Amino acid sequence: MKELEGLTEDQRNKIIQARQRVIESIGKNMDLYGITLSIGHLYGNMYFNGAPATLDEMSETMGMSKTSMSTGMRTLMDLKMITKVWGKGSRKDLYEVVPDWHQNFIDYFSIKWRKAVEMNSSALMKSLKEIRELKQLNEENQPLCELLIKDEEKIKEALNYYHWLLRLIDSFETGKIYELIPKEEKDF
Helix, strand or coil: CHHHCCCCHHHHHHHHHHHHHHHHHHHHHHHHCCCCHHHHHHHHHHHHCCCCECHHHHHHHHCCCHHHHHHHHHHHHHCCCEEEECCCCCCCCEEEECCCHHHHHHHHHHHHHHHHHHHHHHHHHHHHHHHHHHHHHCCCCHHHHHHHHHHHHHHHHHHHHHHHHHHHHHHHHHCCHHHHCCCCCCCC
């Protein structure tokens, strides 16, 4: 790391130790949200990297295979946590971290939540259609209709939740969430 050149060994070690603690914390945090620990560590390392890096450089830094590194980079790009950048005189792809933690959170959860909403809403709508058809075919069977009405209400409650979740996602993506919960800049 060029930025650490010119420092004493003790200074370098203290900076590296402090960074490693943060990188480990980022990795564990991302692991909680379904991203592997190693990809979390990759993001953490890139976060502290002083310049855009190639797959080879990050592979060497982290001691990961180029295949694993490529998979990790692709995952982080899909989550919009890193971007591919142009580097003068470089034929290899360069990657740098998107340092906006608020936007990273929004992008990650928006992507995951939208996918879940689509999948679950589709299953709920299919079940709702089947229940309504069954209810229509068995109008004379009072106990069955009562059961189907209860199930229909439960499914409608779930669909209302997913409709609310879409509105929440929209508030993240449009930035309206910050009207309710403004970003803060604290001096720790």
